[in-house]
Amino acid sequence: MKVLVPVKRVVDYNVKVRVKADGTGVETANVKMSMNPFDEIALEEAVRLKEAGKATEIIAVSCGVQASQETLRTALAIGADRAVLVQTDAELQPLAVAKLLCAVAKKENPTIVLMGKQAIDDDCNQTGQMFAALMGWAQGTFASKVIVDGDKVSVTREIDGGLETVSLKLPAAITVDLRLNEPRYVTLPNIMKAKKKPLEVLAPDALGVDITPRIATLKVEEPPKRKAGVKVPDAKTLVEKLKNEAKVIQ
Amino acid sequence: MTTSKPISIQSMLLSRRDLEFVLYELLHVDTLTTRPRYADHTRETFDAAIDVTAKIAEEQFATHNKKIDQNEPTFDGKRVMIIPEVKAALDAYCSAGLMAAAHDYELGGMQLPYVVTQACFAHINAANIATAAYPLLTTANANLINAWGSEEQKATYLPHLLSGRFFGTMCLTETQAGSSLADTRTRAEPQPDGGYRLYGSKMWISAGEHELSENIVHLVLAKIPGSPPGVKGISLFIAPKYLVHPDGSLGERNDISLAGLNHKMGYRGTVNTVLNFGEKGGAIASLVGKPNAGLAYMFHMMNEARIGVGLGAVMLGYTGYLHALDYARKRPQGRPASGKDPLQPQIPIVGHADVRRMLLAQKAYVEGGLALGLYCALLVDEQRTAESQDARREAGLLLDVLTPIAKAWPSQWCLEANSLAIQVHGGYGYSREYNVEQFYRDNRLNPIHEGTNGIQAIDLLGRKVGMEGGAALQVLERAIAHSARQARACPSPELQRFGEQLTAAFARVTEVTQKYQAARDRAYAQTALANAHVFLEMAGHVTVAWIWLRQALVAETRLARVESPDADFYRGKLQACRYFFRWELPKTEHWHRLLNEPDSTCEDMQDEWF
Ligand SMILES: Cc1cc2nc3c(=O)[nH]c(=O)nc-3n(C[C@H](O)[C@H](O)[C@H](O)COP(=O)(O)OP(=O)(O)OC[C@H]3O[C@@H](n4cnc5c(N)ncnc54)[C@H](O)[C@@H]3O)c2cc1C
Ligand SMILES: Cc1cc2nc3c(=O)[nH]c(=O)nc-3n(C[C@H](O)[C@H](O)[C@H](O)COP(=O)(O)OP(=O)(O)OC[C@H]3O[C@@H](n4cnc5c(N)ncnc54)[C@H](O)[C@@H]3O)c2cc1C
Numbered sequence: 001m002k003v004l005v006p007v008k009r010v011v012d013y014n015v016k017v018r019v020k021a022d023g024t025g026v027e028t029a030n031v032k033m034s035m036n037p038f039d040e041i042a043l044e045e046a047v048r049l050k051e052a053g054k055a056t057e058i059i060a061v062s063c064g065v066q067a068s069q070e071t072l073r074t075a076l077a078i079g080a081d082r083a084v085l086v087q088t089d090a091e092l093q094p095l096a097v098a099k100l101l102c103a104v105a106k107k108e109n110p111t112i113v114l115m116g117k118q119a120i121d122d123d124c125n126q127t128g129q130m131f132a133a134l135m136g137w138a139q140g141t142f143a144s145k146v147i148v149d150g151d152k153v154s155v156t157r158e159i160d161g162g163l164e165t166v167s168l169k170l171p172a173a174i175t176v177d178l179r180l181n182e183p184r185y186v187t188l189p190n191i192m193k194a195k196k197k198p199l200e201v202l203a204p205d206a207l208g209v210d211i212t213p214r215i216a217t218l219k220v221e222e223p224p225k226r227k228a229g230v231k232v233p234d235a236k237t238l239v240e241k242l243k244n245e246a247k248v249i250q
Numbered sequence: 251m252t253t254s255k256p257i258s259i260q261s262m263l264l265s266r267r268d269l270e271f272v273l274y275e276l277l278h279v280d281t282l283t284t285r286p287r288y289a290d291h292t293r294e295t296f297d298a299a300i301d302v303t304a305k306i307a308e309e310q311f312a313t314h315n316k317k318i319d320q321n322e323p324t325f326d327g328k329r330v331m332i333i334p335e336v337k338a339a340l341d342a343y344c345s346a347g348l349m350a351a352a353h354d355y356e357l358g359g360m361q362l363p364y365v366v367t368q369a370c371f372a373h374i375n376a377a378n379i380a381t382a383a384y385p386l387l388t389t390a391n392a393n394l395i396n397a398w399g400s401e402e403q404k405a406t407y408l409p410h411l412l413s414g415r416f417f418g419t420m421c422l423t424e425t426q427a428g429s430s431l432a433d434t435r436t437r438a439e440p441q442p443d444g445g446y447r448l449y450g451s452k453m454w455i456s457a458g459e460h461e462l463s464e465n466i467v468h469l470v471l472a473k474i475p476g477s478p479p480g481v482k483g484i485s486l487f488i489a490p491k492y493l494v495h496p497d498g499s500l501g502e503r504n505d506i507s508l509a510g511l512n513h514k515m516g517y518r519g520t521v522n523t524v525l526n527f528g529e530k531g532g533a534i535a536s537l538v539g540k541p542n543a544g545l546a547y548m549f550h551m552m553n554e555a556r557i558g559v560g561l562g563a564v565m566l567g568y569t570g571y572l573h574a575l576d577y578a579r580k581r582p583q584g585r586p587a588s589g590k591d592p593l594q595p596q597i598p599i600v601g602h603a604d605v606r607r608m609l610l611a612q613k614a615y616v617e618g619g620l621a622l623g624l625y626c627a628l629l630v631d632e633q634r635t636a637e638s639q640d641a642r643r644e645a646g647l648l649l650d651v652l653t654p655i656a657k658a659w660p661s662q663w664c665l666e667a668n669s670l671a672i673q674v675h676g677g678y679g680y681s682r683e684y685n686v687e688q689f690y691r692d693n694r695l696n697p698i699h700e701g702t703n704g705i706q707a708i709d710l711l712g713r714k715v716g717m718e719g720g721a722a723l724q725v726l727e728r729a730i731a732h733s734a735r736q737a738r739a740c741p742s743p744e745l746q747r748f749g750e751q752l753t754a755a756f757a758r759v760t761e762v763t764q765k766y767q768a769a770r771d772r773a774y775a776q777t778a779l780a781n782a783h784v785f786l787e788m789a790g791h792v793t794v795a796w797i798w799l800r801q802a803l804v805a806e807t808r809l810a811r812v813e814s815p816d817a818d819f820y821r822g823k824l825q826a827c828r829y830f831f832r833w834e835l836p837k838t839e840h841w842h843r844l845l846n847e848p849d850s851t852c853e854d855m856q857d858e859w860f
Contacts, residue, residue, distance in 0.1 A: 014261055014308070030816050032266055034301070070294060077298065185306055188347035188360035191298045192290060 001148075003046040003055045004110035005080065006101055007039040007062050009071040010121040023219045026121075035071045038116025040078070042176045044183040045146055046114050047079035054148045057081050059108055063100050065089055069199060076194035077186040083199040084108075088211065090204075096211035098130035103207035105135060110171065112153065117142050117175040128175035138168035142177040262572045263307060263376035264565065264620075267819055269300070272621045273369055275804050277628050282363045285635045296366045302346055303370035310339035311377035318380055318519035319688050323460070325511045330460050330521055336381050337462050343374070344414025349385055353396075357412055364554070364634075365627040368561055372620070375565035379692050380519030382562070384417055387457050390555055391418025391469055395488065398539045398547045406494050407467050416490075417463040421452040421470040421525065422548070428453075429705050431545065432480040436472040436527060438487055438535065447532025448472055448489055451509065451524065454699075458523030459491075459508040465500060466491040470527070470535065471544050478542065486544035489527065489535040505533040516691035553649050556657035556700055557626045563696040564619035567664025570671035570689040571612040577684075578605050578674055599674070608674050612667040614826045614834065618794045619660040621801055626656040644725050651714045651722035652793065654706040659790035661696035661703060668693050707782035710789060715763045723763060730756050730796050737799055742806055748799050748831045755792045755835055758842040762788075765846070780853040781845055788841040795835045802827035 011017055012032040020027050035043075049055040060075035062068040063086040072083035086100045105113060118125035132139035140146075140155030144163065147154045148170075157164045158177045168174075204211050232238045242249045273279045273296075280293045314335035323332045343349065351367045353359030362370075374382045392411040395403055410416040427433040436450025448470060452458075459466070468489045477483030493501035509524040527533040539547055582596035587603070599605045629652070632645035668690040672679035679686045697703045715723045730752060737749025762778065762785060769775045778785070805823035812820065843849070 030267065030819075070297075073294065074298065074301075185342060185346045186298065186302045187345065188299055188302070188351055188362070189355075189358060191295055191302075192355070192360060195290070195292075195295065 001049075001055050001112070002057045002059065002108060002110040003049060004059050004061060004101075004105060004108060004113045005039070005043045005046050005075065006097075006113070006115045006127070007043065007060050007071055007075050008036040008116070008119045008121075009033050009062065009064055009068040010036045010119055013037055013120055019220050019222050023221060025217070025220050033067070033071075035074055036116050036119045036121075038118060038120070038176060038178070040116075040183040041178065041180050042114040042116050042174075043075055043078050043080065044181050045176060046112075047184075048181065049112075049146075049148060050079065055112075059084060059110065061086070061101065061104050063088070063092055063097050063204075069201075072199055073191075073194050074186060076197045076199070077190045078184065079190075080197075082197055085199065085201045086204055086207065087201050088204050090211055091213050092211060093213050093215060094124045094126035095130055095214060096204075096209070097127050098134055099209045100204060100207060100211065101127070101131050102134045103209050104202075105131075112148070112171065113137075113173045114146075115173070115175050117177055128173055132173035135171075135173065138170075138172040139174070140166050140168050140172060141175045143174050144177050144179045146174060146176075146180065261304070261308070262569060262576065263304070263312065263373050264568050265572070266304070268617055268620065269369060269372070271801075271804075271819070271823075272624050273365070275808065276621060276801055277365070277625060279363065279365055279628060282365075282631060282635070285637075287361060287635055288363055290361070291363075295360075296362070296369075299351065299360060299362055299366060300370050300373075303348060304373045306339075306342050306346060306348070307373035307377035310342045311374055311381055314339065314381070315378040316685065316688065318378070319516075319692075320682075322513070322518035323511065323521040325459075325508065330508070330511070332460055332462065332519075332521065336384075336519060339378070339381055340384055340414065340462055343385055349388060349392075349414045350412035352389075353392075353412055357408065359412065363628075364630040365624055368557070368624060368627040371558075372561060372565050372568075375562045376569040378519070379562055379566055380517045383517065383520040384457050384462060385414075386558060386562075387420060388414070388416075388418040390420060390551060390558075391467055393554070394469060394486075394547060394551050395467075395538070397550065398486070399488070400538075403488060403536060403538065406496070406498075407488065407490075410465070410494075410498065411467060415463060416465040416467050417457060417460075418467045418469065419455055419457050421455050421458075421468050423454045424451060425453045429702060431471065431484065434471055434473055434484055436470065438472040438474045438485060438537075439532065440474065446472075446474075446487060446535045446537055447505075447528060448487060448535045449528035449532060451526050453524055454512060455523045455525050456517075456520050458521065458525045460521050464492075465494065468506065468525070469538070471548070472535075474541050481545050483542055484544040485541045486538040486547050487535040488538060489533050493534060505530045515694055516688065517695050553626075553653045554630060556653050556706075557623060557630070559696055559700040560619070560656040560658075560660045561623040561627075563660035563664045563693055564616055564623050566689045566693040566696075567612065567616040567619060567660065567667035570668045570686050570693075571609070571616050573684075573686055573689075574612060574671035574674040575600075575609055577678075578609060581676075583676075605674055608670045610826065610829050611833075612670050613822070614798070614830045615660075615663040615667040617801075617823075617826060618798055618830065619664050621797045622652075622794055623656055623660065625797065626652050647718070647722040647725045648729065650717065651710070651726055654701075654710040654714060654786065655790045655793050657700060658697070658703040658706040658786055659794060661693070662787070662790075663794075665690070665693045665697065703786065704783060707786035708779065711763075711766060711782040711785045712779055715789075716767050720763070720767065723760065726793075727756060727760065730792075733796055733800050733803070736803055740803060740806060744828070745799070745802055745806060748795075748802070748827070751831060751835060752792070752795055752799055755795060755838050758838065758846075759789050759792055762842065762845045774848060777848040777850045777853055778845055780850070781848055784841045784844050788838045788845065791834055791838050791841075795830055798827040798830045 012034040015031050018027045046058045058080045060072055060080035060083045062072050115128050142158045143155045144158045145156035151170050152167050154167050282288050283291045321333050323330055350359040351362045395407050438446040438448055470487045470489050471484050473483050474485055495501050505528055507526045509526045512522040578600040579598050581599045583599050629645045629649045633642055636642045671686040678684050734749040734753045737745045766775055766778050801823050805820040809820040
């Protein structure tokens with residue numbers, strides 16, 4: 001059973017992002033980048049499936065700039081067997097990534113695609129769902145538990161108000177949530193081993209995918225600064241202000 | 251819907267930008283990959299090792315730094331209790347392979363250059379210096395056994411030390427033998443089987459007893475009866491807490507008992523012990539190498555150990571600086587000196603020049619200290635792997651003269667940085683709700699252990715600067731002259747001037763050294779040696795001025811080519827260099843006067859007059 005794990009290179013979660021002066025996006029020059037934390041969880045799950053004898057091969061895929069190779073090397077050090085980079089400098093939106101992943105999946109024929117539920121840079125939470133729909137596969141999103149059993153996989157999902165367990169027929173796409181597992185640390189010997197694992201580089205054109213953005217970004221700006229609070233004399237005024245000024249209750 | 255990971259703020263441990271500047275722009279550490287031992291490496295593998303260490307530091311070590319300070323290890327007469335977070339952090343550290351980072355691939359290592367292991371460990375130090383002490387000691391212990399142990403000793407201990415199954419200690423000090431190891435009393439009685447039994451008591455032993463690892467390997471200095479008096483009669487022994495069978499399984503408990511714990515100002519998480527050897531018949535031990543060569547073996551590892559202590563001091567200063575900077579940007583207090591309109595809102599204190607003075611001093615001390623420490627760490631690699639024998643010899647000489655500085659300078663000035671970090675925090679800095687008071691307490695150890703700064707000073711003036719006919723100092727002189735020439739050739743008139751000032755300052759160091767050498771055994775030498783600490787401070791400040799000039803020369807060239815915000819990084823480097831040359835280096839002129847006359851005020855002071 002092959003497992004495909006898409007991994008995205010994003011601004012490290014420790015970095016306080018700054019909006020570029022011209023409002024076209026956020027500053028990424030000289031900013032620490034790392035693997036999207038949700039993808040790390042997806043990869044960890046794949047490695048555990050392999051350790052449990054359920055998966056036979058793990059392929060990490062990334063779509064993006066050349067430097068995403070570093071992220072793929074990390075994936076290889078964590079336990080992926082080989083890696084594929086669909087390399088482009090162009091802006092990639094979720095639909096384009098979903099199509100690229102489809103093209104790779106059709107080449108590789110994985111049984112499960114395990115991916116993060118969203119990337120912490122754009123917080124879109126769309127790629128997994130689009131990918132499953134384009135493939136015509138079953139999907140289990142926001143997974144906090146994954147059990148592979150024969151030709152089925154049971155996925156426990158974190159939903160508003162509790163947990164829901166769905167049983168999916170394989171092949172399937174699973175997007176993972178924070179509580180699925182605790183990703184391991186890369187080990188130093190595995191960093192060296194990762195260097196020798198294969199990393200294939202493809203071009204979007206070669207996969208026959210049109211990645212042209214469908215959505216235009218008009219402007220990116222800082223969220224408004226928090227204003228100083230006020231003291232209210234009593235509960236009645238508080239309720240009034242919440243209703244009429246903050247408009248958070250009705 | 252659940253939320254994504256919490257977005258935390260920029261690292262409070264160290265600036266990755268600065269670390270990369272030092273490693274790759276200043277020291278060109280990536281060129282080490284041309285050496286056979288590091289041939290499999292690239293900058294990417296170095297960075298990957300740093301990344302994982304930084305992550306473990308943030309997630310496993312920093313998270314219990316305050317808790318272990320407030321809940322120090324306890325001893326109930328039978329067992330030592332340590333909060334579980336310490337073991338969890340150390341397990342993560344060992345499982346990632348960090349204990350073996352510098353060792354051969356065959357031993358499970360990554361064959362990382364020493365300088366890269368130090369860049370990694372810097373994060374662990376900044377996150378939690380007390381928990382960091384366990385791997386620090388274990389690594390030192392393993393290196394000693396690797397360098398001087400027999401094949402059998404290596405086979406018995408090394409794999410387990412490198413995997414973290416066993417931890418190590420260094421047992422040198424006794425109550426009557428602290429700075430003066432010549433007075434070591436622990437006795438090693440030869441046994442018919444070729445082994446030894448130890449009898450005596452060791453004081454201040456860090457990590458001497460705990461259950462963080464399956465076994466503890468003590469490296470013990472002791473005297474074999476009949477050996478010469480003083481340091482020439484000291485031998486080195488391995489004595490494990492549990493005896494180890496040839497298959498690696500553990501046997502009986504050795505005759506080493508915990509007499510009690512010491513209660514410290516800082517580093518509270520590092521359990522500190524009084525150990526009794528041989529109360530019940532003798533602690534079973536094996537001799538390392540030859541008899542009476544124990545101190546020589548220790549000294550062989552001394553450069554690394556002292557650079558390590560210096561870098562620990564740097565990192566406490568560094569994290570304190572980042573805390574102070576963050577606080578100063580957020581703390582509104584007072585109004586601009588130019589217009590004190592009480593109707594205007596208060597400004598963040600970073601807006602006050604006096605606060606920027608304190609921040610700039612911290613920056614100059616800690617970034618200067620980091621660059622100095624990593625430069626010395628690179629010299630360790632040069633000494634081991636440089637292509638020509640001459641280059642290896644030069645690196646060794648430079649290390650000999652710079653080691654006392656690399657240990658003492660940060661432990662004095664980065665401690666001062668910690669004091670300034672408290673000052674920036676005002677009353678809050680003095681309270682235990684904030685972190686900076688702990689950094690100060692932790693850092694207060696560093697001028698004391700691994701040879702007090704007083705002892706480092708005597709080592710530098712009394713031994714190092716004159717060794718091999720002054721050869722070490724000459725190598726340093728050439729290195730400094732090279733940078734001064736670069737400065738004179740650079741387009742910036744200011745850096746040209748700094749180059750001249752550095753040359754003049756170094757000439758003052760040489761002048762005192764030559765007078766001291768020429769005056770051996772005479773009154774001048776005696777008084778100068780009495781003022782050795784001033785010499786250490788002078789040599790230290792001149793060395794760090796040199797390190798700052800080198801950083802400024804890189805920054806000056808880069809600044810011409812980059813755009814903001816990286817330009818601000820380089821401007822910051824230039825400003826810190828400016829600070830060091832204008833505010834700090836001139837202090838050496840006064841220190842030089844005290845040495846040149848030499849001033850005998852302290853020497854002449856009589857005990858009765860106090
Ligand atoms: C927290 C902590 C952890 C430690 N961990 C270890 C450990 O793991 N293993 C170990 O073996 N030791 C350890 N030590 C011991 C440490 O190395 C000694 O404290 C240190 O060597 C100083 O010895 P001392 O404390 O006996 O001070 P002393 O030697 O009594 O020194 C007191 C003062 O006198 C000065 N002085 C002494 N002799 C001279 C001289 N000849 N000329 C000028 N000035 C002099 C010193 O500079 C110092 O200022 C530790 C100590 C501490 C506090
Ligand atoms: C143990 C303790 C006991 C105390 N007891 C008392 C008490 O009994 N009664 C009482 O009233 N108070 C007491 N205090 C409060 C103490 O007086 C304040 O902590 C002190 O005045 C500093 O104020 P702050 O802590 O708000 O620091 P801040 O004013 O926030 O100062 C922080 C830093 O900014 C600098 N700074 C601030 N403003 C400027 C400026 N305009 N220009 C340049 N630099 C500036 C300061 O020098 C300092 O380095 C106590 C404090 C402590 C820690």
